[in-house]
Amino acid sequence: MSSDLDVFVGNTTLIDEEVYRLWLDGHSVAEAVARRLRGGLLEREATSVAVLQSDTRDHYRTFQMLERLLHAPPRLLQQLLFQIPPERQALLVQRYYAFDEALARELLGKKLSKGTKKELDEVSARTGVGIRSCRRQFDNFKRVFKAVEELRGPLAENIQQLFLLPPSLARDYAAIVFFANSRFETGKRRLQFLSFGDFAACAQSMMAHWSQGALAPEAAEPDGDLPKSFLQDLKELKVLVTDKDLLDQHKSLVCSALRGKISVYNELEANFKALSRALVNVGGKLTHARDVRDFFVDLVEKVIEPCRSDKWSPGDLRLFLQHYTAAPRNLPGFRHQALWERYMAAISACLLRMFHD
Amino acid sequence: MPGKLKVKIVAGRHLPVMDRASDLTDAFVEVKFGNTTFKTDVYPKSLNPQWNSEWFKFEVDDEELQDEPLQITVLDHDTYSANDAIGKVYIDIDPLLYSEAATVISGWFPIYDTIHGIRGEINVVVKVDLFNDLNRFRQSSCGVKFFCTTSIPKCYRAVVIHGFVEELVVNEDPEYQWIDRIRTPRASNEARQRLISLMSGELQRKIGLKVLEMRGNAVVGYLQCFDLEGESGLVVRAIGTACTLDKLSNTSAFLPACNSPSKEMKESPLVHPPSHGCRSTHNSPIHTATGSRLTQNFSVSVPTLIYTGMGSGSAGKEGGPFKTLLRQQTQSALEQREFPFFTLTTFPPGFLVHVGGVVSARSVKLLDRIHNPDEPETRDAWWAEIRQEIKSHAKALGCHAVVGYSESTSICEEVCILSASGTAAVLNPRFLQDGTMEGCLEQRIEEASPPGCGFCHIPYDELNMPFPAHLTYCYNCRKQKVPDVLFTTIDLPVEAIVVGKGCLIQARLCRLKKKAQAEANATSISNLLPFMEYEVHTQLMNKLKLRGMNALFGLRIQITVGENMLMGLASATGVYLAALPTPGGIQIAGKTPNDGTYEQHISHMQKKINDTIAKNKELYEINPPELPEEIIGSPIPEPRQRSRLLRSQSESSDEVTELDLSHGKKDAFVLEIDDTDAMEDVHSLLTDVPPPSGFYSCNTEIMPGINNWTPEIQMFTAVRVSRLSNINPTNQTLNKNFNDLCENLLKSLYFKLRSMVPCCLCHVNFTVALPEDELVQIAVTAVAITYDKNQALQANKAPTEKSQQRASTDNEEQLQFPLELCSDPLSSQPFSPAKEVLEGASSHTGIPAAQRDRCNSWIELIKLKAQTIRRGSIKTTTSLEKASPLAEGYLRHRSVPSGTNSTVSVVKMTPLSFLPGAKITKYLGIINMFFIRETTSLREEGGVSGFLHAFIAEVFAMVRAHVAALGGNAVVSYIMKQCVFMENPNKNQAQCLINVSGDAVVFVRESELEVLPPQPAAAAQPTGAAGDVTT
DSSP states (O other): OOOEOOOOOOOBOOOOOOHHHHHHOOOOHHHHHHHHHHHHHHHHOOOOHHHHHHHHHHHHHHHHHHHHHHHHHHHHOSSSSBBBBBHHHHHHHHHHHHOOHHHHHHHHHHHOOOHHHHHHHHHHHHHHHOHHHHHHHHHHHHHHHHHHTTOOOOHHHHHHHHHHHHHHHHHHHHHHHHHHHHHHOOGGGGGTTHHHHHHHHHHHHEEEESSSSHHHHTSBBBBBBBOOHHHHHGGGGGGGSSHHHHHHHHHHHHHHTTTTTTTTTEEEEHHHHHHHHHHHHHHHGGSSSSHHHHHHHHHHHIIIIIHTTTOOHHHHHHHHHHHHHHGGGGGGOOOOOHHHHHHHHHHHHHHHHHOOO | OOEEEEEEEEEEOOOOOTTTTTTTTEEEEEEETEEEEEOOOOSSSSOOOOOOOOOEEEEEOOHHHHHEEEEEEEEEEEEEOEEEEEEEEEEEEEGGGSTSSSSSSEEEEEEEETTEEEEEEEEEEEEEEOOOOOOTSSSSOOOOEEESSOOOOTTTEEEEEEEEEEEEEEEOOGSGGGGGTSSSSHHHHHHHHHHHHHHHEEEEEEEEHHHHTTTTTTHHHEEEEEEEEEGGGGEEEEEEEEEEEEEETTOTTTTOOOOOOHHHHHHHSSSSSOHHHHHOTOOOTTTTHHHHOOOSBBBEEEEEEEEOOOTTHHHHHOOOOOOOOOOOOOHHHHHTTTTOBBOOOSOOOEEEEEEEEEOOOOOOEEOOOOOOTTTOOOHHHHHHHHHHHHHHHHHTTTEEEEEEEEEEEEETTTEEEEEEEEEEEOOOOOGGGGGHHHHHHHHHHHHHTTTTTTSSSSOOOOOOOOOOOEEEOOOSSSSEEEEEEEEEESSTHHHHHTEEEEEEEEEEEEEEEEOOHHHHHHHHHHHHHHHHHHHHHHHHHHHHHHHHEEEEEEEEEEEOOSSSSSEEEEEEEEEETTTSSSOOOOEEEETTTTHHHHHHHHHHHHHHHHHHHHHHHHHHHHHOOOGGGSOOOOOOOOOOOOOOOOOOOGOOOHTTTTOOOOOOOOEEEEEOOOHHHHHHHHHHHHHHOOOTTEEEEEESSSSOOOOOOOEEEEEEEEEEEEEOOOOOOHHHHHHHHHHHHHHHHHHHHHHHHHHHHHHSEEEEEEEEEEEEEEEEEEEEHHHHHHEOHHHHHHHHHSHHHHHHHHHHHHHHHHHHSGGGGGGGGOBOOOOOOOOOOOOOOOGGOOOOHHHHHSSBBBOOOEEEOOOOOOOOSSSTTTHHHHHHHHHHHHHHHHHHHHHHSSSSSOOESSSSSSSEEEEEEEEEEEEEEEEEEEEEEETTHHHHHHHHEEEEHHHHHHHHHHHHHOSSSSEEEEEEEEEEEEEEEGEEEEEEEEEHHHEEEEEEEHHHHHHHHOOHHHHHHHHHHHTTOOO
16 A cells, blocks of 8 residues: 655645755655654654655655745745744755855856856765755855846845844855955965965955945945956055065064064064065065965965964964064055055954964 | 725736847736726836836625635736736735625735746735625625634624524636646636635625624634535535624624514525435444435435444434423524534533534435536435435434534545534523523523533433443542543543543554446446445544543544545544543453464454553553542443444345444443454554654644643644555555555655654644546644643643643633633543444334425524623733743744744744634635646656745745735634645646635744733623623
8 A cells, every 4th residue: 555645744844954955965765764663763653664754755745845945035035835933944044055065165266157166076085975955055156156246235234134144144155256256276285274264354354445335335346346446456465575665674673663572583584584575575566367366375375375384373473474564554655555454454364364284 | 876986006026038039028017806907017037026006996795705705816028929928916805895895905925827836026006995795685794803713712602602504606617627738727727726716706705695684793714615516517505504703802782782683583495405305324333325316316325334323313312302491492492493513613611502413414416417507406415315314413403502513525426425424412501592491491401411521421312322331430539420431523622530640542544446338337336335424434433442542522524535535534532531431441342262373363462452542541641540439330221241243245235234333331342353454453453553752642622631831833834745556456555555645745745844752743634636547645734732741740730630720710701702622732530431333224104204304494693691890810821821931932033033034924823723822803804716737847846845845835925925915924724625636647747736725824932921001801891781682
């Protein structure tokens, strides 16, 4: 006696968190049932495999019907088909948009295109995230990207509003969008030590300090793009390393402030000019798309790695950046202090976040 | 032109993309009422159009207002081709026609298409301006309120309960008209939806007229059903109980104060022309088929069994069931009405005097085309016949009324089984409108029925019992006789004294039948029916004993006919009534006593049975206080010491007449195992698995023994269709399959709802259908309610004390809200007589012609004594809720939603007439909706399960949207009356029809209510003044 048709519909839609998890992870009904069995549910609830199958299928059907709505979470709130308490709705959305950091790390800076989607098989193999789940997460990235691409204002807030995500998750998505938009290179071997969290933090600092929204909330350009004028202006900062006098004075100001305060004073004194050139030039190159890609590579190669080989401590780096940023205020003839500080605020935050093993 | 209907189309949202090129839609709306249509402008290129239309005004008479639904169609404008329909919304404007209900319908409605389901939403505002109608001879019945609830609605008081109203209308089914061959499925579905909507409106109006004639102002326990008779047409029929209700919170000035009700009634062209010369087909039991006439419609009436007091026929009559003057008086009042039936299942205290037992009648009919839809006499006559039979059964039990009355049909091709059942009862003459006798009667009644057990006392003459039964003195009052088992179709009376908890008991049965045509088919069905009734009864009795209980409430027996089999499913809630004797055990006896291993086997089974009984007693906490033996009188008619339970299959019809199921008080019930079938049966008895711990279930409104509900409820519908794939099915294998199907379904419900533990499934309602050969469809609707375990424990410690306390609380509350009792889950006390007897057949023969021919209508005026309204706290029950942390937590968390999410308001749905922890403050009108959904891409929609899952969710959504638009926040007494599912997997097609109904209400949480000023006191006063109005 087989059941051809078997449905259960509650006035309040039943959501089983465990089954939702299994569904999100891309398991088939059969796999999900097997996993639930392994979890000992059968013994705990004294029920039968058939019941478990029927229950799992019901939930899967519900989730499939809900998926359409999850693609536009505000509709989930307005729709009349499923009566779901708000806290459950929030949970559904949050879980649906949650992602595996390993996967996100792999995709950072890549174009969210069909081509990339085809490579997901390898990514799935590398990260251990199921292929179906990979595709769903990729689609989420892409959907969020498309939705906010053209919008003005702070990226994270836009995402939060359109997708009803909790603030921290919205910020992570903002970082993903930011990377996908600017196409920063993150895949190089020497960048492998950096986690998704590191990059996300960097992206947030860059948006916070550099984007149009950071200065004027009603900015005309989307936050995901760094404002052209700002990048153009950064060229002005080159004077700090091209003007020999300024460079020397800068060095002496920083050195005198730091003498005796950091353990790597000698190394600092020796490398100051190289470091300063690297720090200033990274900014100067941001106007060219190709050079933008190398932003993180440059920071690591020209700042982080030298410091690390000289055994700087994070504290040393912090102190150095503090004074290095502040010093130009006292340089005669340097008129770009505001721009410089805006620039260095993000750079410092990035460096400090990235400075680890 | 007594009414102006005004409609405004505000906006749409989430419309589907109708123009692939632009990915947008150019939507406009057609608003149609009757033959008038208005259109909005086209709102170009948007999925969220803002029409903000003017007010469309329809000037119509109120008859039309009652019959017609407002029809709103959303279309996509297309310059070059025909406009494409996006979908429709049908709005029943009936709730706007009575003053106390809704005043405006306003909100977002899902736009529904029968092929695509819900496609976006539309915001509509509807108002009605009614002009006073001076025409006394009008055809409309605006103002009569309808309630699905089968008790007096919470915020009303019954001034008079007039009695039974019924009506039916017939039409051709559009699906079977010639035009259906050339129109699209969508057009055909819509024609059907619209027709049914129209027919329900008309039916409701006609019933309303009858109510007005009776000087009533409301119909309670309104049950409307559709019979899809296929080729022969479409029947919409409804029954209900006419009442004069008085709103508790207002002055009730509008009541028609007619003082001579009975006279009025006699004059009024009642319910039905009496069915003259109605044959007494009911008499011959098994052989009916041969004896029945073959007229234009073949019909066979099946002898029916009267449970618990099942008897039929004349015995009662001759014995003069009327022991006293009192009874005669009551009788005479009721006799004036043709059918003294009440669709109510819960009553004001004191209303029920005695309960005789279940009476039921079935009849098998052959359908033929309805020739003249305007005069549906045939169907009327069919039902009149059945009702007559019910009435005579009730008489046989010494009862003058039938309560908890309901009717149903099962149709397969051209055969139709009509069924009716109810509980024979004696009602309190105090409530009847019979001025002269009142004084003396009252006194007698007081003596006759002690509170709490009176209803169990037998209404019939013990020396002339309609069936063999075993009587003892009531265990509660020890004065009157009670039967040993009592079966009823009503809810447990609030005042009943119950020991322990109740449980859901089901009897399930399949019987194979040869495929046959027409008369032969009907004959074979009617031959099978008595056996099925008998077996269902036996199963119920055995299962009841196995649980150590002695009474069944809410009994509902459904017999479903299919091509090659019949299925019987009986559901009821078993309880232990303190007034009835402790049930004996079950003993099995083997046929071959000398066989050693066989003996062993038998004794092994016996042990299992005994263990099960012991376990059940513990599970349901049945520990009746021991009564000293001498108090209990000896059984009056010497009971047979042992009763044989014969397998119906092995019986010849001659034997049937000798069936006797009576059994002695302390004697075990003996199961004789004389063949393997019987063995199977015993096994199957033991296969019913009790619900997992933390779960209880019942099919009544309230679960006896549990009283501390939290406000957390979950209503659900589950549907299963299974294939009986046996190659050579036998009754046994089918029974087993069917049994497994039901058990598995229950198991799966328990599993799904495990997070609500401890909880109780209430009002569990199973419906069985046989859509095709070998396919069985079971639909279950129920509500799971969480209760507070800690309090439950306490309550159990002192059950009696508590219930007494509770009773007094109730009383107090009743003073203010007299009709609210059933919201109180507590309760119960003792009662009634029972007996079970199966009377196969022949006892029917003696119905005197006079009795049958009585055509004067019975009038039963039930007058509720005016109650003094006292001011006082409404809140007697809140203390419970407060004490429960669960409840509070729940509330808190509920309030979060309403705050944060203003777009969609939460609408609760429940099959019960109340919401735990809440007070219903307003009834907004009846919800009665019919939907058809069809697909031609079944696989793409997730197969049959995906299709039906989505459809049921859509139906819920549409019900909620309508309730919310009326300004309500819940539907009570919700019921899914029909779910007809048909598939054709080869063509990738499926179709489903669903019909649901319920009462839209506004409720307020008791905790919130407390904060309000004591406005009820003020409101209550006027009611007192109006209290004595009688009809």
